[in-house]
Amino acid sequence: MSVKPLRVGIIGADTKASWAGASHVPALQSLPGLALAAVATRHEESARAAAQAFAAARWYADPYALIRDDTIDIVTVAVKVPAHRDLVLAALAAGKAVYCEAPLGVNVAEAEEMAAAAGSLHTAIGLQGRLNPAVRRAAELVGAGRLGAVLSATVRATTVAFGPTSLSAYDYFNKAASGASFLTITTAHVLDIVEAVLGNITEVDARTQCIWPEVLLADTGERSVRDIPDHVDLIAATARGACVGVQVLAGVERNPHFVLEVRGSAGWLRLTGDHLAGVQVGDLALSASVDFTMPDARVASGVGPTAADFWRGAAINVGEVYASLARDLSQGRHDTPGFAHALHNSRLIAAVERAARTGERQGQLG
Template sequence: MTKSLQVGIIGASVDSGWAKESHVPAVQKLARLELAAVATSRQSTADAAAKAFGAKAAYGNAADLIRDPDVDLVSVCIRVPNHRELVLGAIAAGKHVYCEWPLGRNITETEEMAAAAHTAGVHAAIGLQTRMNPVAHRARDLVASGAIGRLLSARLYSGTAAFSPKIAAADSYLENAENGATLVSIHGGHALDLAIAVLGRLEDVIALATTQYPEIQVGDEAARQARLIPDHLLVQARLTGGGALSIEVAGGRPPEATQFRLEVVGDKGNLALDGGAPRGFPTGRLRLALNGEPQHVDDGETGAMPDTAANVAGIYAALRDDIALGTSTAPDFTHAVRLARLVDDVLSSAQTGTRKATADWPVQ
């Protein structure tokens, strides 16, 4: 019997947060994974999280979790500006790593972490969790098999409540592009990655990024401030084989308008992926229809998970099996580098109005 992988989650707060909603239930419910440790910014909150989540150890300092000899896999679930130090520390300690997307604040940090993981020979997965969604895999297979014929065009819409005109004080760091966590990098990155996963490689892109809410309120402060980042993104792309793709990523949408839809048209049929969640489509489930007929897709061991945890659990399951079998099925840090380059090209296109093409974007 294969030994259970011991997981340590950095950022697992009992009060709120993405780790509580997704990473913790994913680790708790998957076979051959155990929650070995949690770390937060204070020992008291770490103790509370360990008690609530059933972790064996609690740390008020993430470095102590990384040094724990009982931890096999370190999950980094905190703000992007803090990723580099913790990821490099975990790699140096010989741990496998699961890090949330975006991996780094910029391409330099992202490349540094990818190179470190490669040199150390550890498994390092990036949190592009929809890549492992069974519905997305089925849609990809249908397109590749010719079920809808030659791919003519595709249209993707992704709405999110994030980047609204009123933001929580804790989210103010998202308004600074230097922190690497913007609508374009987070939500745009996930949308681009899913489109490529289903449809295949992009030949080139041209983009328009706009700020639809030029003034924002931060927390309970009465004074408003200027928004200095885009909260809306449009991308047009050419797919390998000549198909056309359009992507719209819209921030600041009310919860009831945070739907997701990917429509794919071929010369012999069409398919559609539907979903959506206030945090964005990667935090919820997807549904598939072929020529208007709903398709049943077996979710496997993630079927009984909460919606917020299902896609994250897909990454954990792939990473667990990769570590046990020596395979490489989970999206890794090299993939993160390629997607980060694509996101940079999208931003550059939006700023210059020029079409961008490169040979080193993600492949299907």
């Protein structure tokens, strides 16, 4: 007896440089238990083009019409952060399972509202790095005590984004009001992987800088003011007792890297990655001084049909989120990090911001 695949509708699946087109579409194409059933944008022309390019059966120029479609099982919200709240709340009110890109809201208050509205519905948040197979295996090694007592950890992470130049279409990332910034995206993904391996962060000291307060918009020649940090150094304590030093650098075009090294009384492990966009994009590799079973095989790969080759690997971790959400829906479980987890991440980043602003250590992060 064949089982019908879960039908996904993506809001924000544009053919022009969209994250959904680069990651969500190829992830779904790799997973036999899910199918891209519909796409929605704000305009008929772009919605039609997306449906044709991504082989979706239906298209909508009104995202709320997609939400009202009774045939859709999972609504994916992959639009600019200020638009998340209304779309997510509408999808939850319609009883849908919802996968929303991170950050969930423009601030903690919005994240609290959406997390409360989710209730018992299935949700997933786009903090996909923690579900990478290598990260899961590293967490297992630490959790099983294979490294002994965890003594310390260090993280070095880079992204090509938030540097001295940008395109005008992406200038909103340089504005705090957008909710989509170096801290809420790049740093949030890095810290989420730290927590996946070492347990929740319980205290944090931080220093932020804005190295490039003026940004050249390369396509127009105009200059824009950046009102967010583009560099962070922090020290955190985690639930496993480890002290973690973290540095996240923006605007790195050469030798991109992510390195998380954990030292224990009985051994060490190291997670590494090298995608220009940051740790959440692309695969990670695990090495250790102790024997371990190789990480599980990736469930998704490839690049979207309209995406630049720069985004190769973006489907890997997004595919893990979809696979986890599909298991939860079929088994009646709630293992996939969802909106409650998104709220925790939002509160953590707010604590980093307070620590940097006040110069005082932040605890009781919630």
